[in-house]
Amino acid sequence: MIATSRRADRRPTVPCSPPERPGLHFTPPQGWMNDPNGLVHFDGEYHLFYQYYPDDLVWGPMHWGHAVSRDLVSWEHLPPALVPDEQGMCFSGSAIVDRHDTSGLFDGEPGLLAFYTVHREADGDPADYVQEQCLAYSRDRGRSWHKYSANPIIAGPGFKDFRDPKVVWHAPSRRWVMALACGQTVRFYLSDNLLDWRLASEFGDGQGRHTDGPWECPDLFELPVERSSEGAADGEPATRWVLVVGVGAGEQDAFGSFTQYFVGHFDGERFHNDHPAETVLLMDEGRDFYAVQSWSDVPAEDGRRLAIAWMNNWLYANRIPEAGWRGAMSFPRELSLAATPEGVRLRQAFAGEWRARAAEAVKVDTPERPLAVGRHVLLEGGARSAHGRMVLELTAGASVSLDLQQGGHQALELVADEAGVAVRHRRRGQNGDDEFDTHFPHDQAVGRLAGRRVELEWLVDDGSLELLLDGGRVSLTQLSFAQPAGRPLALAVAAGECRVRTLEYRPLKAVPRPKS
Incomplete structure (x- = not known):
């Protein structure tokens, strides 16, 4: 809804002190953390990468921090996977298993690919920058990463906000799809080999909620629709596609950054919204659920769409109490779709792994x-x-x-x-x-x-x-x-x-x- 009001509150102020390490939620070993990215499951491990600056407690030159887990609760920190270089910082993106060596980078064996945005300033001016899409690969279960020698795989298009590649496999068209945040829209690129990409379509102009801030961190996935007696009519498609996008904080928006989603159909090239363009659907009505990403390559027998978010808001992210680290992730969520009288909506549940604790x-x-x-x-x-x-x-x-x-x-x-x-x-x-x-x-x-x-x-x-x-x-x-x-x-x-x-x-x- 994003309807914030301020009512007079004359009660004594409530002080906020630095938190203890949470017992259930992921935090960085030290320093600053924001968006989750590169979420992928491979060889029994969940990989969690994240935007990371180990040398300070505020946002700075972005690395890809890295941790792995077998149960979504206990995490092992690994060295940063990607670090800034002469091409620029390493912004958000996604990772997949190249199971059939489509890229040709793994000598016929399966391997991990990470797609990320490189961000570099022009002449030291933070307001003037270039963003391009790049590729890295790992042949050893994510323990070491190599940047592709022919980067960038998609050059900058001539405008600034061009970032956060989410790569998914579209089975009906037998092609790879990349969703990219481009200003205040999402562009879809297509590839047969994961190296060469062409622009197919764009979605978002006049759709959903816009602020002064850019759209960020898109995600795209298909889910079955769970029916009920009050839900959609028989004969409608059994699945829908969900397009998730983070909306950056606008200067005049008291709510700050938030995550919205669209429900519709994706034909391999274009996303078609099921709802009127002005419909706004929020993944979370709270203030601290941003840059949502879901895991790729979760085994089919698991059958879950698992996602996680950064628990913070850009209006105050750099100023929250810290204890040698700043930033935490939500507990992983299981996502599903439910038919309601108002239309198909996302439904969330805490990942069942909490029960082991x-x-x-x-x-x-x-x-x-x-x-x-x-x-x-x-x-x-x-x-x-x-x-x-x-x-x-x-x-x-x-x-x-x-x-x-x-x-x-x-x-x-x-x-x-x-x-x-x-x-x-x-x-x-x-x-x-x-x-x-x-x-x-x-x-x-x-x-x-x-x-x-x-x-x-x-x-x-x-x-x-x-x-x-x-x-x-x-x-x-x-x-x-x-x-x-x-x-x-x-x-x-x-x-x-x-x-x-x-x-x-x-x-x-x-x-x-x-x-x-």
């Missing part, structure tokens, strides 16, 4: 009677990292505020009428930096839920709170600099009544610190 559930007795006006503590104190699930039923006219171990830093506000529930989110916090203190606090409308039954699922961890509502149809991801351990889980009823139908809470065991 789950301790025994904490017994929480749900109140037998509806909760009346007042503050109700549902759980006195919890864990630093935890998974929760709750179902609430509100009477018409009820007004409820949930504090999920945030100690007043954040609250989810629910207001019910006869038709449904209006959802708002409030966040407070200051750290003494003007840029952070201006943009980090907010009070924003999230949207409406049909009916007065509210399903919530969340992950709380040092540095973040991730919320899924309505079976994952609504996602709300927020940085948080509260210390969750020992904070109560509380529900305040300001009007009407609220019944807690179910409440499940599981502490999550700390992940061993990443190996370097």
